[in-house]
Amino acid sequence: MSPRRASSEEKNNRYNVRVLDRAINILLTLADGKPRTLQEVSDAISLSPSTTFRLLATLSCYKFVQKDALGRYSLGLTCLELARAYYESNDLRKVALPELEALRDEVKETVHLAILEGTEVVYLEKLPGLHAIGLMGSRVGGRAPAYCTGLGKVLLAHLKAEEIEDFLRKQPLAPFTEKTITNPETLKCELEQIRKMGYALDRGEHEAEVRCVAAPIFDMHGAVVAAISISGPAGRMEPLDANLGLIERACQAARAISEKLGFRPRA
Known part of the structure; x- marks a missing residue:
């Protein structure tokens, strides 16, 4: 099954921060474990490649995502650490x-x-x-x-x-x-x-x-x-x-x- 997506009500919450929504959508897109190119991530979240690249670069800095030798993105080590913390608690x-x-x-x-x-x-x-x-x-x-x-x-x-x-x-x-x-x-x-x-x-x-x-x-x-x-x-x-x-x-x-x-x- 596809990962959880925010409902319309959640997306319209006035406290939502748009850049965080976009970054979270990237993580949810990659949550199925399938590595994706920049263009594939961009298409999946309906953003321009330039905006998607900037989001991916920021997520990469904190190791939420990683890029392989073929230039494809997947979830990074920080996601594993957070999952382990949730799992153990x-x-x-x-x-x-x-x-x-x-x-x-x-x-x-x-x-x-x-x-x-x-x-x-x-x-x-x-x-x-x-x-x-x-x-x-x-x-x-x-x-x-x-x-x-x-x-x-x-x-x-x-x-x-x-x-x-x-x-x-x-x-x-x-x-x-x-x-x-x-x-x-x-x-x-x-x-x-x-x-x-x-x-x-x-x-x-x-x-x-x-x-x-x-x-x-x-x-x-x-x-x-x-x-x-x-x-x-x-x-x-x-x-x-x-x-x-x-x-x-x-x-x-x-x-x-x-x-x-x-x-x-x-x-």
Whole structure:
């Protein structure tokens, strides 16, 4: 998925500084890891090459970007240092990590921790499974559409009704696979069922050969703040609906993390 872009409301904020907006757009453009020439960066952010060059030169001074021998720009060392600082200071990740590691070691499949931001999930942690698998595109810091991932659906399911309607107005339900839910009413029914069950299933809706079980994480106020998932290839995860042991284990791990965050379920 593409990196986050500022909304129209955010762009129109009277406190925004235009040069910072432009510099941040450069960083967001390069966030997919693909090196780009000056012209490609210029085209991506809709600025003249001369203005783009000056912005890139400033970002290079602080090592936010770097240029290779072919003259292509990519993110620099400072971005890595900032990412590491965020990664190490994230309380949710630190609280969740022991449970995630135990879960991964037990089920031997890939485990994720993610939050909802706008219409997408953002991966805070990914612990690869103990079996080799090369078909999964998720990565720490990466994004995926919420409506067709287990993590995203379990997070959407706990939004208020008006928030779900707002989501559906903003997010076209484009098909990624033949299993993707593309009808808004069908998705709302699915979210209602997820809310009742306490977990979500991804039956190959985003990546055709990947299956996923996801469960919500609650904070001390009872709000859903994140979700975890167990993901693996269809050949090992199917039949997903009948894989009750895996579903229960995902829910147990999510409950354990929630309790560490201060959540106490009502009697």
